[in-house]
Amino acid sequence: MKRPIAMFVSFFVCAVLLAGCWSKKELTDLAVVIAVGLDKTKDGRYLASFQVVNPGNVAGALQRGGGAGGVPVSIYTSTGDTLVEASRKASKKLSRILYYAHTNLVVISEEVARQGLNGVFDAMERSHQFRTTARLVIAHGHSAKEVLSVLTPIDKISANQIIKTLEFSEMSWGQTINTDVWWAIRGLTSSGRNTVVTGVVIEGNPQQGKRQTNVQSSVPDARISLDGLALFKKDRLVRWVNGSTERGVLWVLDRIKQTNITIPWKGKKEAIAYRTMGVKTGLKVKLKNGQPSILVHIQTEGDISETYVPINLADYRLLFQLEKAIGRDIEREVKQAIETAQHEKTDVFGFGEAVHRADPLLWKRIKKEWDDRYFPHLRVTVKVDASIRRTGLRNTPYIK
Amino acid sequence: MEHSKINVRQLFVLIVLFEHGSAMVIPLGVSAKQDMWIAILLGLALGLLLFLVYERLFHYYPDQPLTSYVTHIVGKPLGKLLAVLYITYFFYIAARVLRDFGELLLTFAYPETPLFVLNVLMAMTVMYSAYKGIEVLARTGELLYTLLQILAVVGFILVIASGVVDLTQLQPVLEEGWKRVWKTVFTETLYVPFGEMIVFTMLFPYLNRPEKARRAAVAGMVLTGINLAIIMAVNTAVLGADAVSRSSFPLLDTIRRIQVAHFLERLDVFFMVALVIGGFFKVSIFFYAGVVGVAHVFGFSNHQRLVYPFGALVLLWSVAMASNYWEHIHEGLKIVTLYLHIPLQIIIPVLLLVIAAIRRRFGSSAK
Numbered sequence: 001m002k003r004p005i006a007m008f009v010s011f012f013v014c015a016v017l018l019a020g021c022w023s024k025k026e027l028t029d030l031a032v033v034i035a036v037g038l039d040k041t042k043d044g045r046y047l048a049s050f051q052v053v054n055p056g057n058v059a060g061a062l063q064r065g066g067g068a069g070g071v072p073v074s075i076y077t078s079t080g081d082t083l084v085e086a087s088r089k090a091s092k093k094l095s096r097i098l099y100y101a102h103t104n105l106v107v108i109s110e111e112v113a114r115q116g117l118n119g120v121f122d123a124m125e126r127s128h129q130f131r132t133t134a135r136l137v138i139a140h141g142h143s144a145k146e147v148l149s150v151l152t153p154i155d156k157i158s159a160n161q162i163i164k165t166l167e168f169s170e171m172s173w174g175q176t177i178n179t180d181v182w183w184a185i186r187g188l189t190s191s192g193r194n195t196v197v198t199g200v201v202i203e204g205n206p207q208q209g210k211r212q213t214n215v216q217s218s219v220p221d222a223r224i225s226l227d228g229l230a231l232f233k234k235d236r237l238v239r240w241v242n243g244s245t246e247r248g249v250l251w252v253l254d255r256i257k258q259t260n261i262t263i264p265w266k267g268k269k270e271a272i273a274y275r276t277m278g279v280k281t282g283l284k285v286k287l288k289n290g291q292p293s294i295l296v297h298i299q300t301e302g303d304i305s306e307t308y309v310p311i312n313l314a315d316y317r318l319l320f321q322l323e324k325a326i327g328r329d330i331e332r333e334v335k336q337a338i339e340t341a342q343h344e345k346t347d348v349f350g351f352g353e354a355v356h357r358a359d360p361l362l363w364k365r366i367k368k369e370w371d372d373r374y375f376p377h378l379r380v381t382v383k384v385d386a387s388i389r390r391t392g393l394r395n396t397p398y399i400k
Numbered sequence: 401m402e403h404s405k406i407n408v409r410q411l412f413v414l415i416v417l418f419e420h421g422s423a424m425v426i427p428l429g430v431s432a433k434q435d436m437w438i439a440i441l442l443g444l445a446l447g448l449l450l451f452l453v454y455e456r457l458f459h460y461y462p463d464q465p466l467t468s469y470v471t472h473i474v475g476k477p478l479g480k481l482l483a484v485l486y487i488t489y490f491f492y493i494a495a496r497v498l499r500d501f502g503e504l505l506l507t508f509a510y511p512e513t514p515l516f517v518l519n520v521l522m523a524m525t526v527m528y529s530a531y532k533g534i535e536v537l538a539r540t541g542e543l544l545y546t547l548l549q550i551l552a553v554v555g556f557i558l559v560i561a562s563g564v565v566d567l568t569q570l571q572p573v574l575e576e577g578w579k580r581v582w583k584t585v586f587t588e589t590l591y592v593p594f595g596e597m598i599v600f601t602m603l604f605p606y607l608n609r610p611e612k613a614r615r616a617a618v619a620g621m622v623l624t625g626i627n628l629a630i631i632m633a634v635n636t637a638v639l640g641a642d643a644v645s646r647s648s649f650p651l652l653d654t655i656r657r658i659q660v661a662h663f664l665e666r667l668d669v670f671f672m673v674a675l676v677i678g679g680f681f682k683v684s685i686f687f688y689a690g691v692v693g694v695a696h697v698f699g700f701s702n703h704q705r706l707v708y709p710f711g712a713l714v715l716l717w718s719v720a721m722a723s724n725y726w727e728h729i730h731e732g733l734k735i736v737t738l739y740l741h742i743p744l745q746i747i748i749p750v751l752l753l754v755i756a757a758i759r760r761r762f763g764s765s766a767k
Contacts, residue, residue, distance in 0.1 A: 022510070132657075186643070
């Protein structure tokens with residue numbers, strides 16, 4: 001008699017416990033939030049926008065021949081004094097539970113960034129659902145909600161479009177930086193480094209961009225594009241930089257992988273293009289009479305990718321001259337970036353961290369005033385060793 | 401007393417799993433900031449010295465556990481008292497680790513499940529393994545040790561491969577000199593996990609070749625110490641000292657940063673498996689030591705009858721001991737260290753060894 005009872009009890013226990021139904025959530029009850037946008041309302045509260053995937057229309061649109069279905073994502077907004085409040089409040093408009101485990105993108109409006117990011121990320125790093133590997137961008141010119149509303153043609157979910165653009169643009173052009181929430185938090189907590197974040201802009205008309213017709217045209221009415229680099233000081237956005245200055249920042253941060261540099265030759269301004277393949281940047285701190293100075297040493301390798309002037313590239317002595325010219329060009333970009341940052345009194349390069357590593361005692365003394373007093377007058381030497389390894393499938397160009 | 405035997409390899413495996421236990425997942429030695437890995441290695445060095453004290457005692461009484469040779473050393477009344485003290489200590493630490501385990505799972509994986517339910521599941525498994533005895537536990541250990549090693553190697557490779565390791569975050573080394581590091585050693589890393597080796601004084605008598613005990617234990621401790629130092633160094637290199645000290649579970653944060661080739665990511669389950677395996681062995685060994693101790697001191701021929709009542713005790717204790725996670729951690733780091741770890745891991749064993757040595761010297765021991 002004992003044995004059947006024991007069997008029954010253990011069977012029962014297993015059936016109840018192993019089924020794992022404790023806090024079950026059906027897939028059809030979840031709203032997968034792929035991106036979060038943050039704006040400020042007029043009365044100073046957060047306006048959170050949630051880009052929710054509309055699963056039926058992501059996979060289905062292809063099978064139906066494209067365009068026939070609805071939109072792949074849907075935007076929900078809600079306001080609140082805190083992020084969690086806004087997120088909970090959104091349930092009033094949503095028939096499903098917001099689910100953040102797949103949130104891959106955070107868009108913060110310029111207004112919020114200028115007022116300060118403190119407090120924005122705490123809920124994100126504290127939550128067990130949210131991941132700090134989510135990418136971070138700043139909406140430049142438009143609100144975060146508008147950025148998230150634009151429908152995109154190739155990657156149906158616009159958050160994915162932005163993430164992939166960030167990734168591949170950093171890899172092949174190097175003027176934008178692929179940062180995540182975690183990197184931003186690191187910048188906020190470190191006293192020797194400030195954060196830089198890439199900006200996104202809408203090219204075209206955001207009102208048209210949120211309609212399905214936007215993706216039915218080969219030239220969409222609105223497109224999302226990465227533009228500019230936001231320099232932060234502590235938690236506030238202080239300056240946008242563009243173009244070569246932007247790349248100058250990334251050279252120092254050692255985030256350049258491939259990029260293209262055009263240098264003048266024999267009087268022609270944009271004459272020879274150089275494509276980098278491998279870049280390594282090192283920071284060295286020198287201490288003289290208790291005054292730190294920094295040596296930025298950049299080493300690049302690459303090929304010649306384009307020429308507009310007749311030049312015999314088979315002559316290796318010429319290549320050495322070109323290398324010097326390329327080095328000067330990179331040096332100019334980097335110096336420009338450093339001057340800009342020094343002007344804004346924000347150490348976005350992590351020079352302070354380098355000083356901390358080199359001389360902890362000195363750092364302890366100066367870290368409070370680093371950004372405002374020491375960094376703006378810091379002597380920075382830039383040394384670039386550019387090397388050209390190959391010249392592609394041709395030596396001399398056909399241009400005579 | 402149980403008549404089962406374990407071999408040297410099994411002892412080694414048990415020690416490694418036990419020492420990794422919860423030490424791997426909690427922020428260990430974070431008050432040393434980026435030098436926490438040094439603090440762990442120093443903790444290991446001192447822990448080894450401490451272990452030699454335990455080993456010497458075992459050498460004097462090779463067929464008895466701690467709870468019975470104390471009576472030989474300090475006499476019956478005081479010896480019994482000390483034995484009961486140690487048993488209580490083992491049960492208490494078992495309950496503590498059980499609580500750790502429940503809190504960890506609750507925080508990051510099961511926010512809506514009551515703590516009690518998670519602890520019941522673990523406690524049932526622990527009670528079952530204690531009921532089956534040390535041999536079964538040791539063999540389970542051999543099985544899960546392999547799994548844990550594979551996870552560790554794969555996890556390590558993935559962390560490196562995702563390019564998130566930034567060794568400059570380990571610098572500056574010894575920023576504030578040795579003082580901060582030694583302070584961490586003497587307040588944290590020496591006792592957990594290395595000083596906890598005291599519990600193995602209850603298990604050494606089960607060894608089939610007692611003369612090999614020292615080698616296996618030292619090897620196990622060294623391996624664990626180096627592993628833990630590497631884990632914390634990697635945590636620091638990935639997250640930075642600041643994030644590690646703000647994190648509830650640094651290893652989880654490190655694992656969450658793994659992103660390789662767009663599909664090897666979100667490997668939280670690695671952390672979960674390591675946590676469950678480590679937690680299980682730590683609770684089981686403390687609990688088993690406690691139960692065997694009770695059987696010894698109070699003369700039960702069979703420890704199995706004691707498993708369920710004491711299991712229930714540990715379970716209830718684990719839920720009742722603190723009202724929130726940080727109260728629990730504070731008690732663990734401050735109060736338990738001062739009032740339990742230091743006397744029971746260091747002072748009493750050293751005194752016992754001194755008395756035992758004197759008795760042996762003057763030939764008045766072993767009645």
